[in-house]
Amino acid sequence: MALEKPYGNIPGTTVFDTDQARKGYHLNQFCMSLMRPENRAAFKADERSYLAQWPMTAAQRQAVLQRDYNQMIALGGNIYFLAKIFSSDGHSFQHAAALMTGMTQEQYARMMLGGGRRPDSKPDQGESR
Amino acid sequence: MARVTSGIATSHVPAIGAALDNGKASEAYWAPVFAGYEPSRRWLAEHRPDVVLLVYNDHACAFSLDIVPTFAIGCAERFAPADEGWGPRPIPVVEGHPELAAHIAQSVIQQDFDLTIVHRMDVDHGLTVPLSLLFGQPASWPVRVIPLAVNVVLYPPPSGRRCYELGKALRRAIDSFDADLDIQVWGTGGMSHQLQGPRAGLINSAWDNAFLDRLIDDPEGLSRVPHVEYIREAGSEGIELVMWLVMRGALGARVRPVHRFYHVPASNTAVGHLILEEQP
Numbered sequence: 340m341a342l343e344k345p346y347g348n349i350p351g352t353t354v355f356d357t358d359q360a361r362k363g364y365h366l367n368q369f370c371m372s373l374m375r376p377e378n379r380a381a382f383k384a385d386e387r388s389y390l391a392q393w394p395m396t397a398a399q400r401q402a403v404l405q406r407d408y409n410q411m412i413a414l415g416g417n418i419y420f421l422a423k424i425f426s427s428d429g430h431s432f433q434h435a436a437a438l439m440t441g442m443t444q445e446q447y448a449r450m451m452l453g454g455g456r457r458p459d460s461k462p463d464q465g466e467s468r
Numbered sequence: 469m470a471r472v473t474s475g476i477a478t479s480h481v482p483a484i485g486a487a488l489d490n491g492k493a494s495e496a497y498w499a500p501v502f503a504g505y506e507p508s509r510r511w512l513a514e515h516r517p518d519v520v521l522l523v524y525n526d527h528a529c530a531f532s533l534d535i536v537p538t539f540a541i542g543c544a545e546r547f548a549p550a551d552e553g554w555g556p557r558p559i560p561v562v563e564g565h566p567e568l569a570a571h572i573a574q575s576v577i578q579q580d581f582d583l584t585i586v587h588r589m590d591v592d593h594g595l596t597v598p599l600s601l602l603f604g605q606p607a608s609w610p611v612r613v614i615p616l617a618v619n620v621v622l623y624p625p626p627s628g629r630r631c632y633e634l635g636k637a638l639r640r641a642i643d644s645f646d647a648d649l650d651i652q653v654w655g656t657g658g659m660s661h662q663l664q665g666p667r668a669g670l671i672n673s674a675w676d677n678a679f680l681d682r683l684i685d686d687p688e689g690l691s692r693v694p695h696v697e698y699i700r701e702a703g704s705e706g707i708e709l710v711m712w713l714v715m716r717g718a719l720g721a722r723v724r725p726v727h728r729f730y731h732v733p734a735s736n737t738a739v740g741h742l743i744l745e746e747q748p
Binding site: 352364419432435439441 | 482483486527528529532533534536550552553554555621622623660662663664665666667668669671672673675694699700701703705733735736738
């Protein structure tokens with residue numbers, strides 16, 4: 340019998356559960372490697388070669404190269420692991436969060452200053468309270 | 469005997485640590501956050517514990533996907549700040565309390581909570597930002613710290629109920645430690661925030677404030693809130709709040725809030741903070 344997943348219908352939200360962790364294992368372990376300065380340097384010097392060392396799917400590699408965080412999450416990435424990528428790029432959580440919502444960082448920061456995204460709003464509206 | 473007389477809950481937003489480390493604490497954006505902890509620093513000057521049992525989550529730093537412990541206790545002499553991708557934070561090494569940690573591990577496992585015992589790990593912003601918020605930027609931390617890491621990254625985390633009951637077991641363990649020590653339990657993480665996907669930026673002040681109310685007066689009821697409510701109402705990363713229930717479980721039924729603070733935003737997150745003193 341399939342496990343019950345009552346969180347499957349929350350809009351704009353992918354819960355990093357055991358199935359996602361299984362799919363994203365190598366993607367997330369690649370991210371972990373970026374905690375070492377020498378690995379960050381190697382990755383930045385030649386992203387494709389560095390990624391080729393990890394047994395990820397082609398789609399996962401492509402998503403990393405494109406910094407498509409929503410796609411990385413869909414393919415099993417978890418935000419705390421993916422944070423190693425944007426941290427290596429010199430970017431903040433707020434930068435990455437804005438990217439995933441389709442807003443500019445300025446628009447996103449303004450939404451947060453206005454109290455954040457309302458819990459009853461649609462993900463693509465980004466309305467502030 | 470060792471004693472627990474108070475507990476602290478606080479968010480552990482990494483950007484708060486970065487603001488402090490980079491000298492931005494007095495900027496207009498950050499000043500209200502740090503001001504909210506001023507009364508706490510004064511209170512701590514009068515109520516400095518010997519040891520903080522600090523409940524937090526590792527954010528893919530000490531624990532990769534190779535091994536994901538649900539509850540892990542740090543029994544080491546010291547814990548170094550982790551390199552989270554931009555170099556370690558410029559803060560003191562965290563000194564542990566191996567004797568008490570070992571005692572707690574043995575006691576709590578014998579109370580049916582199967583802790584993972586860790587003798588070497590780095591600690592990330594989840595543990596170090598609360599220390600910075602409450603102690604500022606000292607040359608060395610004024611307390612010893614026992615890290616208690618809870619998995620809230622890979623779903624499912626332990627239930628709120630399990631966390632609350634763990635807090636009670638931790639209290640029994642501390643109460644049976646034969647040394648004259650004042651111990652505080654800190655629960656960290658939250659409040660509402662979502663860092664991923666098109667719904668990133670979610671904040672739910674009404675839900676957060678109800679959580680604060682219930683943590684004080686109705687922890688039993690609060691501990692029965694299911695995971696899906698946390699995710700739906702407080703965001704996918706708001707589920708960190710189950711860790712506050714560990715702290716609350718370690719205190720008695722009646723508590724008095726000494727200080728309460730709530731602020732939006734810190735980067736992507738609602739900041740919440742409570743100091744609770746146990747009442748007879």
